Amino acid sequence: MIRPLRVLACVLLLAACIPTAPRAPDVPPDPGCSVGRVIDGDTVDLTCPGRGTDRARLMGFDTPEISRPGCAAERRLGLAAKARLRQLVTAAGRIDASYHGIDRYGRALVVLRLDGRDVAQTLIAEGLAVPYAGGRRIGWCARLR
Numbered sequence: 001m002i003r004p005l006r007v008l009a010c011v012l013l014l015a016a017c018i019p020t021a022p023r024a025p026d027v028p029p030d031p032g033c034s035v036g037r038v039i040d041g042d043t044v045d046l047t048c049p050g051r052g053t054d055r056a057r058l059m060g061f062d063t064p065e066i067s068r069p070g071c072a073a074e075r076r077l078g079l080a081a082k083a084r085l086r087q088l089v090t091a092a093g094r095i096d097a098s099y100h101g102i103d104r105y106g107r108a109l110v111v112l113r114l115d116g117r118d119v120a121q122t123l124i125a126e127g128l129a130v131p132y133a134g135g136r137r138i139g140w141c142a143r144l145r
Contacts, residue, residue, distance in 0.1 A: 029096035029113060035089045040066050041081025041129060044089070046110060048097055054108040059100060060120030062132035064140045071141035081128040088114055088122060 033048040041063025046056040064078035092114035100109040112119045123129035130138055
């Protein structure tokens, strides 16, 4: 006979072992920031009051490479993502940034909100980016074939 409490204990133990996607901690945004330069579709030079200027890797999405693309299609889409991010930043009335540490290249990890909307949502919805939470990046050239 199976004992309900043992089954429940096993289920809870297994659930605790299942890895979950990393989630950025809730960090209050720095309001009134400005973007000095768009480096590519997911990297900017960001200046926020009281923090100074940081090279910032935007969190939540990944765009194709433009400096070392694997194929011409990746470079084209990367340039389109960069141009769109520049357009979004230029049109924004308010730029807020939530800082979440530093990446292995020394860039600040930032969730960027333009007029209250996460820029990741916009670029992903427009097909210029894919969701990204760290780790191995997708193969853009294979995806774009």
